[in-house]
Amino acid sequence: MFSKLGQRKSLTEQVEEELTKAIRSGKYLTGQKIPTESELCEIFNVSRTAVREAVKKMSARGIIEVRKGSGAYVSEVSVQNASEILNMFFELSSNKDLILQTIDARQIVEPILAARAAKNRSDHHIDLLKKNMENMRSCALDATKREAELDNDFHNKLLSITGNEVLELLLGPIFSLMPKFKASVFAKPTSGNLLKAKNSMLEHHENILRAIVLKDEVGASEAMKNHLLETRANYVQSIKQL
Amino acid sequence: MFSKLGQRKSLTEQVEEELTKAIRSGKYLTGQKIPTESELCEIFNVSRTAVREAVKKMSARGIIEVRKGSGAYVSEVSVQNASEILNMFFELSSNKDLILQTIDARQIVEPILAARAAKNRSDHHIDLLKKNMENMRSCALDATKREAELDNDFHNKLLSITGNEVLELLLGPIFSLMPKFKASVFAKPTSGNLLKAKNSMLEHHENILRAIVLKDEVGASEAMKNHLLETRANYVQSIKQL
DNA sequence: TATTTGTATGATGTCTGATAAATTATATAT
DNA sequence: ATATATAATTTATCAGACATCATACAAATA
Numbered sequence: 001m002f003s004k005l006g007q008r009k010s011l012t013e014q015v016e017e018e019l020t021k022a023i024r025s026g027k028y029l030t031g032q033k034i035p036t037e038s039e040l041c042e043i044f045n046v047s048r049t050a051v052r053e054a055v056k057k058m059s060a061r062g063i064i065e066v067r068k069g070s071g072a073y074v075s076e077v078s079v080q081n082a083s084e085i086l087n088m089f090f091e092l093s094s095n096k097d098l099i100l101q102t103i104d105a106r107q108i109v110e111p112i113l114a115a116r117a118a119k120n121r122s123d124h125h126i127d128l129l130k131k132n133m134e135n136m137r138s139c140a141l142d143a144t145k146r147e148a149e150l151d152n153d154f155h156n157k158l159l160s161i162t163g164n165e166v167l168e169l170l171l172g173p174i175f176s177l178m179p180k181f182k183a184s185v186f187a188k189p190t191s192g193n194l195l196k197a198k199n200s201m202l203e204h205h206e207n208i209l210r211a212i213v214l215k216d217e218v219g220a221s222e223a224m225k226n227h228l229l230e231t232r233a234n235y236v237q238s239i240k241q242l
Numbered sequence: 243m244f245s246k247l248g249q250r251k252s253l254t255e256q257v258e259e260e261l262t263k264a265i266r267s268g269k270y271l272t273g274q275k276i277p278t279e280s281e282l283c284e285i286f287n288v289s290r291t292a293v294r295e296a297v298k299k300m301s302a303r304g305i306i307e308v309r310k311g312s313g314a315y316v317s318e319v320s321v322q323n324a325s326e327i328l329n330m331f332f333e334l335s336s337n338k339d340l341i342l343q344t345i346d347a348r349q350i351v352e353p354i355l356a357a358r359a360a361k362n363r364s365d366h367h368i369d370l371l372k373k374n375m376e377n378m379r380s381c382a383l384d385a386t387k388r389e390a391e392l393d394n395d396f397h398n399k400l401l402s403i404t405g406n407e408v409l410e411l412l413l414g415p416i417f418s419l420m421p422k423f424k425a426s427v428f429a430k431p432t433s434g435n436l437l438k439a440k441n442s443m444l445e446h447h448e449n450i451l452r453a454i455v456l457k458d459e460v461g462a463s464e465a466m467k468n469h470l471l472e473t474r475a476n477y478v479q480s481i482k483q484l
Numbered sequence: 485t486a487t488t489t490g491t492a493t494g495a496t497g498t499c500t501g502a503t504a505a506a507t508t509a510t511a512t513a514t
Numbered sequence: 515a516t517a518t519a520t521a522a523t524t525t526a527t528c529a530g531a532c533a534t535c536a537t538a539c540a541a542a543t544a
Contacts, residue, residue, distance in 0.1 A: 010526065012298070036495065047528045056254070056295045057302035068496045069535035105408040112354050166340070166347040170412045252497065278524060289499045310525045311506030
């Protein structure tokens with residue numbers, strides 16, 4: 001059998017592979033500095049070009065962080081880090097009905113998350129959510145961007161109450177994207193409806209929060225369902241008008 | 243006071259930013275070729291080094307694909323592409339109880355997904371799931387890797403039946419990771435329990451499938467809950483023994 | 485002594501120019 | 515017209531140079 005007819009990988013890719021493997025195997029720990037470029041050149045016996053391009057790729061993947069004049073360091077694999085990459089994916093996605101699909105996805109998973117939050121919540125969580133509501137109320141009517149961010153924050157806090165980092169990592173982006181959607185869809189809001197829309201949203205959030213305070217899992221789930229139904233309806237209507 | 247001189251980004255980063263922006267704005271469409279390196283040098287008035295490093299970063303992000311001797315092409319932003327990045331994050335994650343957190347995450351979201359699948363399923367979907375079951379049955383007892391992959395395939399198919407690409411993208415990794423977990427946890431299976439474990443798993447899958455065939459949303463959800471309860475218990479027990 | 489300033493060293497960032505290897509386009513021969 | 519050989523284009527890799535930044539340490543200043 002022919003063993004290695006497969007197109008041999010480029011040097012850059014080989015270096016990247018080996019370095020990544022080394023990091024994954026624990027040879028270089030989080031925060032630790034990896035060898036300098038010239039050292040890597042000697043280790044792999046390749047030019048600086050190959051090393052640098054491999055390093056660039058790895059930094060784009062969030063595996064390492066390069067600091068000019070200092071060196072390259074193994075970055076912490078964090079939720080935030082991964083979310084950035086996911087966010088970029090969504091931004092690049094040209095899928096036209098991405099917005100609706102995202103809301104649909106939320107309709108599927110968020111009620112159960114709300115129920116979970118009602119089950120797990122501590123008093124500290126309640127404080128955080130209440131503070132969010134306060135900020136929302138005191139937010140100026142025309143500060144739509146801040147309002148969208150606070151909205152996102154509310155749902156993200158709910159997600160974090162579930163206490164599952166894996167879910168946080170994976171589902172975080174579908175909330176943090178909503179402000180962007182909102183900005184693109186509600187670009188020209190009919191000012192008369194602004195107050196009404198905000199009050200409606202506040203009411204929904206209050207209903208959700210109330211159920212969570214009471215540790216009412218079913219109630220929280222239902223309140224979330226209602227909230228998302230209206231959210232979806234609003235988007236559908238606004239998209240139609242475009 | 244002096245206004246901040248905003249740390250100017252490196253040339254590589256600037257090029258990457260501009261190029262990404264151009265692609266996102268639709269200047270270069272999916273599958274289309276972007277300008278050659280030397281052209282980009284002229285456009286941005288920088289050296290090939292800067293251009294190449296920007297291109298490498300973008301290819302690492304899955305935005306473009308570089309073909310030696312041909313050029314760089316805007317790649318389709320696919321679910322698979324983003325999933326790869328997510329998978330890498332999980333592989334690099336050193337979180338010790340990642341396995342349990344992942345199973346917990348599945349316990350939260352998968353019952354509702356099963357219910358959704360029961361609602362949405364077509365006859366074609368049923369055929370696919372049945373074929374998976376057949377393969378699983380005819381799979382040799384000691385082919386644990388293949389068995390784990392088929393298991394993963396079953397759950398992934400369920401996920402795809404929901405018909406929501408956003409969810410597929412985000413949740414796909416938590417299934418595709420299970421084979422790796424399985425390999426690391428059940429490295430030395432007590433051979434006597436192999437048959438028992440497989441039969442149990444088959445039974446659970448059958449229960450789930452049956453409910454889906456009947457479009458029984460509650461039944462599918464419950465069957466999935468039971469399945470994951472046992473899955474979790476198995477892992478907990480095996481991890482203890484380590 | 486404590487703070488600031490100057491300086492040397494080593495790291496990444498960028499440029500230039502060259503050669504190799506893969507692809508694509510062109511020309512040629514049958 | 516088809517197939518093949520050749521040329522042109524493009525990315526891959528290398529080498530070396532200088533610029534820019536970070537850091538540590540010595541020197542100067544208060």
